[in-house]
Amino acid sequence: MAVFPQRLDSPLAYEVARALLDGFNRHYRLFRAESAAAKQRFEAADWHAQQRAQRERIQFYDLRVREAVRRLETEFRAGEQPMDVWQQVKLHYIGLLVDHLQPELAETFFNSVTTKILHRTHFHNDFIFVRPAVSTEYIENDEPAAAPTYRSYYPTRESLVDTLVRIVDNMRLQRPFEDLPRDAQRVVAALGARLAPTRLRANFQIQVLSSLFYRNKGAYLVGKVINGFNELPFALPILHGEDGRLRIDACLIGEDDLLSLFSFARAYFMVDMEVPAAYVQFLRALMPRKPRAEIYSALGLAKQGKTLFYRDFLNHMRHSSDRFRIAPGIKGMVMLVFDLPSFPYVFKLIKDRFPAPKETTREDVQAKYLLVKQHDRVGRMADTLEYSEVAFPRARFEDELVEEIRRFAPSLLEISDRDGDGEEEVILKHLYIERRMIPLNIYLQEAFEALRAQPGTPEAQQALAQVERAVVEYGNAIKDLVAANIFPGDMLWKNFGVTRNGKVVFYDYDEIEYLTGCNFRAVPPPRCEEDEMAGEPWYFVGPRDVFPETFGPFLLGHPAVREVFMKHHADLLEPGFWQGHKERILSGDVLDVFPYERERRFPVH
Numbered sequence: 001m002a003v004f005p006q007r008l009d010s011p012l013a014y015e016v017a018r019a020l021l022d023g024f025n026r027h028y029r030l031f032r033a034e035s036a037a038a039k040q041r042f043e044a045a046d047w048h049a050q051q052r053a054q055r056e057r058i059q060f061y062d063l064r065v066r067e068a069v070r071r072l073e074t075e076f077r078a079g080e081q082p083m084d085v086w087q088q089v090k091l092h093y094i095g096l097l098v099d100h101l102q103p104e105l106a107e108t109f110f111n112s113v114t115t116k117i118l119h120r121t122h123f124h125n126d127f128i129f130v131r132p133a134v135s136t137e138y139i140e141n142d143e144p145a146a147a148p149t150y151r152s153y154y155p156t157r158e159s160l161v162d163t164l165v166r167i168v169d170n171m172r173l174q175r176p177f178e179d180l181p182r183d184a185q186r187v188v189a190a191l192g193a194r195l196a197p198t199r200l201r202a203n204f205q206i207q208v209l210s211s212l213f214y215r216n217k218g219a220y221l222v223g224k225v226i227n228g229f230n231e232l233p234f235a236l237p238i239l240h241g242e243d244g245r246l247r248i249d250a251c252l253i254g255e256d257d258l259l260s261l262f263s264f265a266r267a268y269f270m271v272d273m274e275v276p277a278a279y280v281q282f283l284r285a286l287m288p289r290k291p292r293a294e295i296y297s298a299l300g301l302a303k304q305g306k307t308l309f310y311r312d313f314l315n316h317m318r319h320s321s322d323r324f325r326i327a328p329g330i331k332g333m334v335m336l337v338f339d340l341p342s343f344p345y346v347f348k349l350i351k352d353r354f355p356a357p358k359e360t361t362r363e364d365v366q367a368k369y370l371l372v373k374q375h376d377r378v379g380r381m382a383d384t385l386e387y388s389e390v391a392f393p394r395a396r397f398e399d400e401l402v403e404e405i406r407r408f409a410p411s412l413l414e415i416s417d418r419d420g421d422g423e424e425e426v427i428l429k430h431l432y433i434e435r436r437m438i439p440l441n442i443y444l445q446e447a448f449e450a451l452r453a454q455p456g457t458p459e460a461q462q463a464l465a466q467v468e469r470a471v472v473e474y475g476n477a478i479k480d481l482v483a484a485n486i487f488p489g490d491m492l493w494k495n496f497g498v499t500r501n502g503k504v505v506f507y508d509y510d511e512i513e514y515l516t517g518c519n520f521r522a523v524p525p526p527r528c529e530e531d532e533m534a535g536e537p538w539y540f541v542g543p544r545d546v547f548p549e550t551f552g553p554f555l556l557g558h559p560a561v562r563e564v565f566m567k568h569h570a571d572l573l574e575p576g577f578w579q580g581h582k583e584r585i586l587s588g589d590v591l592d593v594f595p596y597e598r599e600r601r602f603p604v605h
């Protein structure tokens with residue numbers, strides 16, 4: 001139980017709390033300014049700057065934590081203060097947060113700084129915020145100049161188009177539209193198709209978040225239509241048209257469309273938010289099954305996402321009884337992967353040693369994971385959460401898994417009762433966590449089995465369609481990665497996963513390279529018969545050389561796969577395809593990757 005100080009008698013404790021909050025406020029001010037500036041970058045079509053800002057903003061948090069730690073150490077010798085003072089610091093801090101607009105983020109900042117200072121030696125849950133102490137419900141800034149979190153509009157059927165024009169106008173984008181009434185008409189037609197048969201009820205309204213969501217070359221307006229008991233989420237992507245004037249490119253409608261826009265496999269948005277908790281609450285109503293942790297992350301508040309994920313995880317552990325096991329599928333050479341069947345994530349450890357032909361190191365692998373975190377993931381690379389010193393109850397681990405870790409990653413493993421509660425724990429020094437998917441090789445295998453077992457039946461037809469969809473998606477995934485300057489390195493089926501809605505996502509990052517760092521070469525003609533028969537390449541292969549013509553034998557063993565692949569993605573086996581994209585990227589082109597199907601786009605004229 002927390003020991004509650006009876007008196008706040010340490011003036012130093014107040015000063016420390018104040019300094020901590022100053023540190024957080026500085027962080028949020030800078031974070032918000034960088035996010036808000038996305039609007040100008042969008043207006044100026046400065047895509048390189050937009051991507052750079054997206055990347056750099058990820059570092060802000062750690063920089064500010066480090067600054068705060070330094071200040072607390074130098075000004076207050078914070079690490080030497082007794083427990084009693086730290087408890088008072090926490091109470092003062094809670095007091096300072098009563099009217100704060102980002103209290104949950106400030107609590108997490110407090111945790112980040114204090115755990116660094118207290119080094120887990122006398123770190124105890126009493127000092128940090130294990131759960132939120134300050135409510136985030138109904139926070140609003142009441143100052144007259146403050147923008148509300150969302151705005152409500154009350155159109156009639158007749159005024160819908162005008163209202164939509166007004167909604168978009170209110171975003172005050174400093175760049176003309178090609179034809180906003182035309183776009184509004186299209187949006188109303190799309191929404192109308194979903195609203196048509198229903199009568200408009202007294203509460204009919206459109207609610208729209210006040211800030212646009214920026215990412216890469218797009219700005220997204222996010223809101224919902226409310227009618228009676230029904231709520232229809234929607235998002236409108238605003239893009240630069242061919243002549244540089246703006247256009248609404250599509251109307252995304254419903255939870256699935258929104259989930260795809262906010263996917264864990266995409267880069268974080270830039271949004272100007274004064275009360276992030278209110279944005280999260282609004283978005284959660286649009287996507288009730290998306291964990292709040294992932295919504296915070298999608299908004300660029302990754303540390304908060306990580307904190308909430310961990311709380312969700314502990315809660316899940318309390319309310320489940322199954323055991324961690326080695327993840328199904330082909331084991332990795334570099335990563336040791338395990339999961340808890342009842343929980344939709346996987347846990348990944350970097351092994352201590354890698355068998356040939358892998359020539360990488362722990363540092364290299366960590367650098368690749370970091371690259372992915374900071375890069376535009378274009379819906380095709382899973383986001384990962386990185387944790388250190390995670391403790392799990394030993395009783396919840398299968399023995400086989402413990403043995404596997406002992407064998408392949410002993411340097412990361414400690415089994416002890418560190419917290420002294422009488423139960424042994426498995427403590428892992430470093431791990432990544434990401435969403436669980438169905439490995440694509442398993443997904444295809446299941447379809448092949450159905451094909452073989454029931455040839456000629458409707459089930460077989462369905463299995464064939466499953467293969468076709470998966471192979472087409474797989475090629476699309478690689479092409480999206482190419483557009484984002486990523487060469488996946490190892491393109492085997494087992495390195496990709498299938499998500500809930502059938503999207504194919506890449507998750508094996510240890511051989512990833514920038515496309516622009518690779519040389520795509522054609523296989524030279526054999527010099528003699530022996531060359532032709534050789535099992536190994538007879539030609540010189542540099543470290544960054546890639547021979548796309550040689551991908552086929554690894555990928556296209558199954559005739560059904562080969563047929564679909566060659567129909568849709570034969571270009572992936574040509575060096576010219578890769579080289580051409582490399583040159584395009586080098587010339588400064590930022591290619592479009594849309595977070596929706598191309599067929600969903602409105603006509604260009």
Ligand SMILES: Nc1ncnc2c1ncn2[C@@H]1O[C@H](COP(=O)(O)OP(=O)(O)OP(=O)(O)O)[C@@H](O)[C@H]1O
Nearest residue numbers: 328329330332333334335337435436437439494508
């Ligand atoms: N997100 C995920 N969802 C489900 N299974 C996964 C996930 N990530 C990894 N796996 C499983 O773990 C295995 C190994 O993972 P991963 O490909 O990341 O390891 P690796 O050591 O980098 O592999 P390789 O030996 O190909 O380099 C995969 O083949 C798959 O079966």
